[in-house]
Amino acid sequence: MKSSRTPIDYNEQREEFETWFQSPLGRALLADQRRKVEWVTREFTGAHQLLVSVSHRLPIATTTDFSMRMMTTPRWAANLSDGVVVSDAAELPFPSESMDLVVLHHTHDFAEQPHQVVREATRVLRSSGHLIIIGFNPIGLWGIRKLISRRRHAPWGGRFVSPGRVEDWLNLLDCELGDVCRGFHRPPIRKAHALDRLGFMERLFNRLPLPGGAYYCISAEKRVLARTETRRRWRKQAKQPVAMPVAGSVSALRPHRHSTKDSQQERHS
Numbered sequence: 001m002k003s004s005r006t007p008i009d010y011n012e013q014r015e016e017f018e019t020w021f022q023s024p025l026g027r028a029l030l031a032d033q034r035r036k037v038e039w040v041t042r043e044f045t046g047a048h049q050l051l052v053s054v055s056h057r058l059p060i061a062t063t064t065d066f067s068m069r070m071m072t073t074p075r076w077a078a079n080l081s082d083g084v085v086v087s088d089a090a091e092l093p094f095p096s097e098s099m100d101l102v103v104l105h106h107t108h109d110f111a112e113q114p115h116q117v118v119r120e121a122t123r124v125l126r127s128s129g130h131l132i133i134i135g136f137n138p139i140g141l142w143g144i145r146k147l148i149s150r151r152r153h154a155p156w157g158g159r160f161v162s163p164g165r166v167e168d169w170l171n172l173l174d175c176e177l178g179d180v181c182r183g184f185h186r187p188p189i190r191k192a193h194a195l196d197r198l199g200f201m202e203r204l205f206n207r208l209p210l211p212g213g214a215y216y217c218i219s220a221e222k223r224v225l226a227r228t229e230t231r232r233r234w235r236k237q238a239k240q241p242v243a244m245p246v247a248g249s250v251s252a253l254r255p256h257r258h259s260t261k262d263s264q265q266e267r268h269s
Contacts, residue, residue: 008157010110014074016154017110018055024192029214030058032184033134036217037061037103040179044130046100052092052121053105056084061103061132090116097126104133106215108166109158115169122173125222131175133218136160140212141187163216175220182213 020026041064049066051059056073072087073080080086087093089107102121108114121131137143138160149156167177186195 008152010112011074013154013157014054014110017106017158018057020154021055021058023190024195025188025190028186028192028195029184030060033105033215033217034060034062036181036183037132037134038063040132040181040217040219041101041130044101046129048099049101049103050092050094050099050124051103051105052089052107052117054107054110056080058105060105060134061101064101066101090120092120092124094124096123097129099124100126100129102129102131104131104135106134106136106155106158108133108161109135110154111159114159114161118166118169119173122170122175122222127222127224129222130178131170131220131222133166133220134215135163135166135218137182137211137213137216138162140185140214142214145188163218166218170218170220174222174224176223178219178221180216180218182211182216184214185212186214188214 021030037060041061045065047067049061049064049069051061051069051071053060053071053073056071056077059071062069068083070083070085072085072089072092074086074088076086085093089104089111090113102125104117104121108117111117118133121133125131136146136155136158138146139162143160146156146158146160163180167180170177189195
């Protein structure tokens with residue numbers, strides 16, 4: 001039996017997701033994610049950092065200690081700032097092993113091929129580089145809200161890929177898992193004053209290792225050893241004496257014999 005639901009247009013979902021972040025609930029979630037990423041990356045250093053986001057208007061990881069910080073956005077817009085590249089998250093226009101830190105901010109939640117998005121992030125990441133993935137958590141109040149939602153507006157139209165599935169992808173991509181933490185344990189309500197009153201839930205649930213929370217933050221390190229070329233060893237052979245012929249003389253290749261008559265003529269002369 002075929003599903004009656006129409007296919008989700010993830011391009012449209014990304015635009016709605018950007019607008020949703022301007023709501024009180026979206027602003028509160030983004031502020032919590034910024035604090036979480038700032039804490040996770042507090043000891044990371046390097047030259048190049050890349051943020052793969054659903055919008056250039058959602059900056060995150062802006063306080064890291066990296067020489068150059070870049071970000072991608074899926075569509076062009078007027079007055080893009082320096083360091084913003086228009087690119088599809090599944091086909092990043094960067095060389096392999098060129099980034100020291102890559103942050104995926106809900107990118108795989110709104111992608112046609114979420115596994116390819118994670119694969120591209122690990123491709124541009126150098127060995128021993130760090131990868132941070134932020135995604136919606138399907139377990140908890142926010143996951144229940146997605147299941148009962150009839151209208152597939154953002155963010156409820158996102159994939160809500162489970163953290164366990166993302167961890168399996170990272171294991172297959174030669175990445176060593178680090179911290180897996182969850183954040184924003186407040187329910188998905190719209191009113192700002194109600195969100196402020198429920199702030200105590202953050203302090204309570206942060207002390208308990210519960211699987212709930214609106215989002216997860218997975219940290220991983222790429223562990224691909226550099227290729228070492230094996231040099232071929234040649235066996236040394238003993239040197240053999242070689243007779244060198246005189247140039248231009250064919251007879252020089254043959255041994256010269258002196259006859260008795262020639263010897264007598266040489267003595268008389």
